[in-house]
Structure formats: C-alpha cells, structure tokens
Amino acid sequence: MSKPTLLLVSLLVLLLSGCAQNSQETVEDALQLKVKLTMKAQGEVAVSAGLHNASMFEYPGTDQYNGFLTILDEAGRLRALGELNKCSLLAAGETFYPLTYNLSAEPGTYRLKFSALGKPPVEMQFEVVDRDGRLYLTAPGEYIDPITEYTIAS
Numbered sequence: 001m002s003k004p005t006l007l008l009v010s011l012l013v014l015l016l017s018g019c020a021q022n023s024q025e026t027v028e029d030a031l032q033l034k035v036k037l038t039m040k041a042q043g044e045v046a047v048s049a050g051l052h053n054a055s056m057f058e059y060p061g062t063d064q065y066n067g068f069l070t071i072l073d074e075a076g077r078l079r080a081l082g083e084l085n086k087c088s089l090l091a092a093g094e095t096f097y098p099l100t101y102n103l104s105a106e107p108g109t110y111r112l113k114f115s116a117l118g119k120p121p122v123e124m125q126f127e128v129v130d131r132d133g134r135l136y137l138t139a140p141g142e143y144i145d146p147i148t149e150y151t152i153a154s
Contacts, residue, residue: 030055033122034095035114039137039150045105045128047071047080049114050097051087059090067116069099074109084116107135127154 032052039045049069053059069082082099090096099114105128115121126139129152137144141153 027053027055027057027059028117031059031090031117031119033114033116033119034097035112035122035124035143036097036145037112037126037137037139037143037151038146038148039128039135040148042135042150043105043128045103045110045126045137047101047103047112048097049082049099049122050095051090051116052095053090053092056092058092059087061086061088061090062117065116066118067099067114069101069114070112071101071103072111079103079105079110087116105135105137 030053032054034050034052036048037045047069049067063086065085065087067082067084067087069080070078071080073079080101080103082101084098087096087098107128107130109125109127111123111125113121113123124140124143126137126143129136129138134150136150136152138152138154144151144153147153
C-alpha cells in the first residue's frame with residue numbers, strides 16, 4: 001500500500017472512531033434536567049422533576065442518576081426532599097418525571113433545587129401569594145405546566 005493511501009485510510013479510521021465516540025457523548029450531553037410546577041387547587045403545589053432526552057438516540061438509563069430535589073421555605077426549612085438513583089430507558093424526545101411531590105404551601109417564597117447526572121442543577125424561586133383571599137402559584141413561565149386558574153407566570 002502506498003504512503004498516500006495508507007495515510008488516507010488512517011485518517012478515515014480516526015474520523016470514524018471519533019464519530020462513534022461522539023454519538024455516545026451526544027446522547028448524554030443532550031440530556032436536560034426538567035422541572036415543572038402547577039397548582040390545581042388552592043395551596044396545593046404539584047412539583048415534578050426529571051429528565052428530557054433531546055437527542056435523536058435512545059438513552060439506555062443508568063444506576064448512577066444521583067437525582068436530588070429539595071424545596072426550602074423562606075425561613076430555610078426543608079419542605080420537600082427527594083432522591084432517586086436509577087433512571088430507566090428514555091426514548092429520543094421523551095421526558096420522564098420520576099420525582100413528584102404535592103406540597104401544601106402557605107403564602108411565601110420557596111427555593112427549589114434539582115440536580116442529577118452531574119449536570120448543572122436547576123435552581124429557581126417560586127411564590128405562593130394571597131390575592132383577595134385566594135392562593136396562587138407565581139413562578140417563571142417556563143416551569144409552569146399545566147397552566148391553571150391558580151398559576152401566574154412571572
């Protein structure tokens with residue numbers, strides 16, 4: 001085999017092996033932490049935390065999920081704590097919310113933190129407000145799902 005042909009074959013092998021490694025990394029890199037909040041009844045805040053597979057490939061799951069969800073009230077008291085270590089198979093485009101809580105909330109400010117898979121955590125603040133004797137959930141719009149008569153996007 002001539003030197004130019006050998007060089008070309010070597011470059012193709014390197015490129016193909018790099019593509020194979022990147023497809024595995026791409027699936028993990030495309031995983032997104034998700035949090036959603038809603039209030040379906042006055043004072044009852046529903047919180048869900050999970051994972052979205054934004055890749056075009058199936059995620060096989062892991063026993064090293066290391067998911068933690070904490071909610072603190074404005075005094076710093078722990079109102080909810082969740083832990084999950086396993087994540088099952090996740091199809092391309094699928095979202096899975098394994099951590100869910102219904103929190104009986106009084107008016108005030110709350111801090112939520114959700115972390116998993118060593119990714120940067122989702123941290124956000126939400127409020128339960130009293131308006132004319134009715135309780136409402138106020139949170140950034142991207143986290144409210146579903147929108148109800150008791151939710152206000154901030």
